[in-house]
Amino acid sequence: MTPHELLQLPETLLWAWRKVRRCYQIADSLYDQAELAAFDLNLEAELESIRQDFAAARWRGRPLRLIPQPKKPDKLGNPRLRQYFELAVRDQVAWAAVATVLGPELDRKMPAWSYGNRLYRAAWYEDEAAEQGSPQLNIGPYRHASGHLYRHFKHSWPLYRRHLSLTARRMVAAPIDLTELDHGERRALDQAEGLVYLDAQHWTREAPPGDTLYAASLDLKKFYPSVRVEAILRGFTSHVQGFATDPALTSLVTQMLRFEVDDNGLNAEMRAAVEPPVSAGHYNGIPTGLFVGGFLANVAMLSLDLKVDTLLRENRGIAHFRFVDDHAVLAYDFEELCNWISDFAGLLEAFDIGAAIEPDKYVPPELKYILDPETLKDEEDTERPLERGEALISRAAKAAAINGRKPTELMTRTLAQVSMLAATDFDLLTDAGRSQRLEQLEWLLLANIPEQEIRGDTRMAFAAARIALLTPALFRPDEQLLDAHRTMQSYKAKKQLSETETEIVAGLQQTIVDLENSERADWEALLKRHFGLLFEAFTAHPDKARLFIRLIDFCRATGHEGFGRLSVWMGEHANGQYSLLQTYLGTLALQRLARHILSASADLTRSHLLHRERSAAFNFIDNLLRADLDRFLPVGLADAPLQRFERDARNALVAALVLGAFEVETPHPGLAAAMRKRASSILSSTPDPSTLALVTNHSIGTWYHWLLSSTRAHRDAPPPYWQQIADAHRENDLHDTISLRRYPALLPDYVWTAMNSDTTRLALDDAGWLLEAARANPISFQRLDTTLPVVAVVEARLAVPETGMTLFEWVETVRDLHASDPRRSEWTALEIVRQVVDHFLKPDSADLFAIPELDALDRLHPESIIISPAWRDVPDHVKINGNMTWEGWRKVTREHPVRLIETGLEDYRYRENLKEKDRQWPRRLRPIGQLLWGLLRCSFQLPTAWNIRGQERGLIEIVAGDLERLPISSFTLSLLRACLLPRSVETSFLIDFPALFGNEAGLASDDTQFDRPIKSPEALAALLGHAQAVLVKSQMTVLEYRPRQLIPVRLEDITKMDDGIDPKIEELL
Template identity: 60%
Template sequence: MIQPFELNLEAELDAIRTDFAEGSWSNRPLRLVPQPKSPDKQGAPRMRQYFEVSVRDQVAWAAVATVLGPELDRKMPAWSYGNRLYRAAWYDEEREAGKPSRLNIGPYRHAAGHLYRRFKHSWPLYRRHISLTVRRMVNERLDPELLDEGDRRALDQSDGLRYLDAQFWVRKAPDGGTMFAGSFDLMKFYPSVRVEAIRRGFHDHVDGIGGEPVLAELLRQMLVFEVDASGVSKDMREAINPLVSSGEFDGIPTGLFVGGFLANVAMLSIDLEADRLLLENREIAHFRFVDDHEVLAYDFDALLDWIRTYTGLLEASGIGVNVEPDKYVPPELKWLLHPERLEDEKEIDKPPNAEEAMRRARKASMVDGRKPTQLMTRTLAQVSMLAATDFDLLTDAGRSQRLEQLEWLLLANIPEQEIRGDTRMAFAAARIALLTPALFRPNDDLLAAHRSMQVHLDKREKNRRRGQAADEANEVEIAELEKRVAELDNLERTGWRNLLDRHFGLLFEAFAAHPDKVRLFLRVIDFCRTTGHDGLGKLTRWMDENRDGETRLLCCYLGATAVQALSKHILTACADANRPNLLHRERNAAISFLESVLGADLDRFVPMAAETASLQHFQHDARRVYVAALLLGAAEVEQGAPQLSEKMRQRVMAAIGGDTFEALAAATRVPIGSWYHLFLSTTRAHRDLPPSYWPRIEAAHDPDIPQDWLNLRRYPARLPAKAWARLVRSPDLLRTDDAGWLIEAARANPTEFSSLPPSDPVVASVKASLAAENNEMTLLDWAVFAKERGPNDPRRSEWTALEIARQILSAFCEFGGPEIDGLDLIHPENVFVDPLWKDPPADVLTNERLTWEGWRSVARAKPVHFRPEGLEDYRYRENLDDNDRKWARRLRPVGQLLWGTLRHDFSLPSAWNIRGQERGLVDLVAWDLERLPISSFTLKILQACLLPRSLESALLLDFPSLFGNLFGGAADDVEFDRPIKSLPKLIDVIERAQLVLTRSQMTVLEYEPRQLIPVRLQHVGRLGEGDAVDPEDLQ
């Protein structure tokens, strides 16, 4: 479970940082979770290695990849595409007329949350570059006019790929343009890569690592992996290929997020040597995507020689990886490269002699270089087109056409050379599941009938209120309309149900044909959730029919996966049932899904009443989260759907013998704080205030359990007596910068707060702040006052919010002003507003109205003042050490102060009350910023202060090596969002924003002030959070 780590995020990250500083690390055991694999030649199901890696180890390895990755990724040859680290990429469309758009490749970026480049920027590019290269090998130049848009942009994104350079090829193109192509795979790639090869890759290619013994030792320890195969039955372990057992593991664990990065590190020396040989030869093109390799050559013998040479490089390196003999394309290559395997061929396929084997293989490898149909990318182009389509903008006919194309992608028998079949089908299934709800169109006749009926019903009610007799003609019309509405409603329901049946049938057919493709199975369940279609019964029947024999292990894994997916969907459906802003059909779909789950026999997925010892550990985990989802979901819907809630409780009672939160914690052996955090993080519900059933959840918390204590911090104003008692027993639970959190708890619970030891520094700080508030108006009080003003009152304006920030910051630049370190204490509790702001003098009023001119004179004559000795609050701080990059750390409190003033509300997301959760700024703050009715100038300031991308941009300028830009070369992706580098610069941009606002202020009739909201298109079109653009350009 990720929840315990998330709840204790600050302490967990501090522990990782400490271990890194000491150069000491010990990985947690890798928990074996076998996954389905494609059947063998005889059609028998197989299982593949897969491991559950601890969250702590995943985070630590992600940090290593973030710091060391750019340097290593830059060294990789351009013909290696798989698992390349993420870089911002965008097209400059603002070119002179007639000139093509220019591709820009920015630095390595991390704030966007991407470790690797997206699939659309890697595999499609790999396939397109192969197709372009073979055409380039037989043509002196590639005419962009003869290429489709995707190929033109792929040509632009060559990124140092020498194969596309006019001067690279030294050999004359053959007559007729005949070329030769072959591909091969590496056998069991991740499990076969030896750890020593990864260590050697770091040692040989990280510059200066020899002078960093602590780093070298840390990497050595981090590469020690150990498997825990307990909790998995013997027959399942024996079905895994390759076999694995408890103990030391010499390979890359499948399931480790950075596994692809580690594989590239291990392969880097081989890739660089191959690149050197290719540059010497200049008659061969080699491409690699993870373990897939494609080779192009002018003649067949050179093709064979190169594959043998590359195989020799693999063997000489000691990496532990071999070529898979059964995965050559064309398969005839196996006869020449592995002649010992000829004995395994069926007699009808076996060539009679070596000459015939050579002839057949040569013929099968031929490619027409001028029109290489075998290497074309038409399917990829269609996938890219469908991925880029905005269905909301299409007509009904356009939507139907696109869905037909998706159906073809889902079920068509297409060769897998362009794109793997499971990837293609999973993409199509996901789009169908997502887009089907958008096909719903209300029946216009039904709407008209409802409106007409309402007119007649209003007439009936009017007559009733007047005491008049019923109008017979009106009653006849109502009866006719009721009949008409029922007929049309039935017609609409039938049509919608038929559409759902058809699309569900398509998805189920794809799954049934490829049951080992887990993503297809999950898309079927997703479809049931998004549409409310009752398809779980068909899934349970399939499980029942296939639970024995060779598919029993497959069903074991699929069943646990289904229960995990259903548990997540139960939580989201219960939350959606209560969301007031959902469409009626979306809410109905959520309710229908819950009813479908409760009506399904889920014992066919995982035996819910079985003894734990008889289950695989992942089945047991799935059962636990399912029970928790049911109980939390029941509490969520009990007011709106009491009968549904009762059914969910009955399921819980049958599973664990109780339906209370105390029973849930005891039966699952997971603290209730972790389960509640799972609910909130999954649904994004109740971000600010606790739900109505919080008292029952709170009662099940034990403050002495770390996860429960941390979760109780979520609502300081609702802190229970037992939590206060824990604080009395253990005052060291709070740090000095917990004062902001504690003052919220103290205001709501003054009696309990008085029981805390007054000598404690954080308690003393809170008491001092509370005493100061008795005589003055804090910024918190001002926000409440401003919110109650009319929408055109200058005191609640954007200009005023900027003025407050400007006055606070300007004080630090004045002679005798606060020490600069006081910026660390910027907080609404530490800022005080003059009383005249609330009650301005009569001489600034015009006709008893406060005008812009009058308000500006008051605001600047009576500035706010800042108390530098005020309380500290970790929620208003950036996570940087006190002596590390002070200015970058101080931007955040300024931004949050401005953000709260603009909203007239300084309440923070409840999750931030748990230390460490305040780092989750992107989804909470960025969403709100984009919806604030403010000018683009102020929005830019907020983004520069608050969003991780801006902090990262400042780091990029100071530490370019961390972003792979030590020697420059990366395109400038901060043209429109330059970081604010100093206090004077911040004051300057605030003043300029105010000036723009002032020019857009006006006074209308009766001296009413008005503010236009100025927007500069350059600001609106700025690069997005962490990414330049998210187009489907790079196909």
């Protein structure tokens, strides 16, 4: 397949969507949450629309919406705003698809010394190799199904800094003394991946006197905005095989690179403050805010990087490193260092990338005046050195000098601490251990640490996020209070109390009150202290939006009342030089609060949560409703002019309040009333769903999908308030129409009328969905036109008289049986699926399904599989003393096999989205896996979101949580994973489309050891038989011939599965 054809694969677009969705989930920037929800709600049509435009080699992106972001203050401490754009979700997905297809080939060509924005690929240590030495690092293929666009932080910036330090050591000492390295540095040695600097043979010069080296760093000026799109296109043309000779692909990418800026919706003050300035119209640069922008920057720089790499291999006196726009250079000689930087600046200009070195960001700063002596004449430069000539060079050389053997300036001790804290499982620590780790986090948050090793905002944001996350886990119930409650319960259990006992109870009541007050006071003091630490870090760096967000996250996680201090800060900075920064942060706060309102509202209805978790959710909403939000953004002022991004955040806040009120209505009606009151004050009207849609210009179906997709609430059934939401759906609104599909049994009458008049609303593979709707609404179904193919299929299915039970009826039967009844067992579920698969392997059968034609798998459905009545009404002759035995039950299942209805039933929820000519076996496993999944959990109730076309693909990951909770054997679990999880489908593509994974040469390490694909129906049948054999080994009969099943679990089975046709059972037991 050509790259242009790979772009059109359904999986490519689905992977791209997963990457974009993950980017939005972790984003700390402003975006339209309703637009994202609308795209997700209409996912199938949106991805198909992108595919069609790709196929036609046409693209017209939406103009870039300018939303300036805070940036580091200038030298005088004045706040500044930098360029940032909001792109259409559709454009983000399209670009992610391009990166998915073209990225692996380009990323693989990048030099090892370039670390920033490298595309995600599997990497793991083979600990078994530790017996012969250190664990072996394996680098697998590029991967997509997980939704990661770029490599993890630990494989980028920390690795960059550690390799820089290790290279300095290698330059002065061929054998590096491992005893002087920490754990992270030793691991970094294993992660060289082609970095010649760490090869002892690369450096041919002798160690300089005193092990002295010279180090410098530089930044590229306004990197993303300065990179020309022509340089990006040249990168694709030069380094993607076949790109230049594929006119369709070339034309498509060229059109996608035509960016236009839309600065409407911003006031003049905000537009004027942007650095660098940008005006409406054509934009020749990489838009900051484009998720694949880092990838495009690497594409633009690739030709230059490869040229630099060639020069470095020729001149073995220099080491050059790059992390996005941050460059670091090591040299044996200071003059050589200066010459290299000067030559690099020339190469930047020669390759016409558009980027240039920022003179004010050299380290040491004296390099600015050495490399460009004219700057010494700038009388406005107050930092000009007094030295000139050789004196200036001597000063600069002294500042650049480092000890290569012990490069303290390049050390990574802070990084090591960050890595250690990131890897720590706080649930496993003692109270003393937690306190120690929190002290380390506090130090990271507030300490004045040089930024060469790790950026200050990154370090502080990490510490703030960990503190916000871990503080709730510090709560420890007072043991005296617990004892007092237990004693009180023992007295309450008595029917009558003596006079002495009555006095004891009265004393206990007062003791409990005192202890509860003490516990509350101690807890609130701890929360106040931690919030104060976060607030102190924020006020020191108000331009770091992530620190501000962590304050809000802390309030949500703990229920602490921090809005008072935040409101005061907002009020104090509403005017003056900080006003634009305050505008941005206030809007960002409302966006974050909206999502937290939804999660807190959902938590208040979840009975499985701890009391303190529900209490934190309640307090968060209660505190929020008391807060003066108009100090963040004037949402309550009807005549206040709002910019576009402010309106988006206000709309999300109102929607969250309205929908959240419905959520908390039953457990907390007073809180629900207060939420509606606050929403009413913003809307200046009744806060009902219909008004919400009218005021926000987004359908109620979109907002309702936003609620469910954000919280994963009401996964399997509609909420009690659904009818009120349904009544607000508009008949002619696209997203409302799609939303109503979520509950087929509750379709409004006008939807049935519309299905009859608009034949495009139902596809043939909607049959399963329509069958559910028809059974719940038989009269409405009878009005449908039976000439429609899908209606005819459903009508025929409803008319079929069956002597047996469908799988739907079977699971209803066994659900109420005793857990030890063989009919409800894991073995029986496997037996049903095994018999179904056997139909495809026995050509002598009279059943049409017996023909080994894989297309029949598309019609596999619980409705098309019939169980004999003998399975329900087990004959007495297979029982002993009235109890069914395992031997007798197995006999019944073989004598009365399952039967398949000839026509089957097409249901998009039970299969992969297949193209007409793509009928490969690995992509046909999903219906089999879903049958087994439903049998094991005794329910074929699918997630309600899957009733909306496209969601069954985008949300298949929710199955993973169910699989972990099922009480089944480890081998069966591995089977289910192979059939259902997205990675298994991706793994099946490794052989067919190696270019997608950067593995055409087959050199990547094999990362499928733990999830081998099932290669054929024969292999699946053998594995099902093996899974049953494993269970048989653990079946037993107890007193009075009662059957029992032990659940065999082995770690090896969980992580490794044989994919052969005839696995040896004894090797896996």
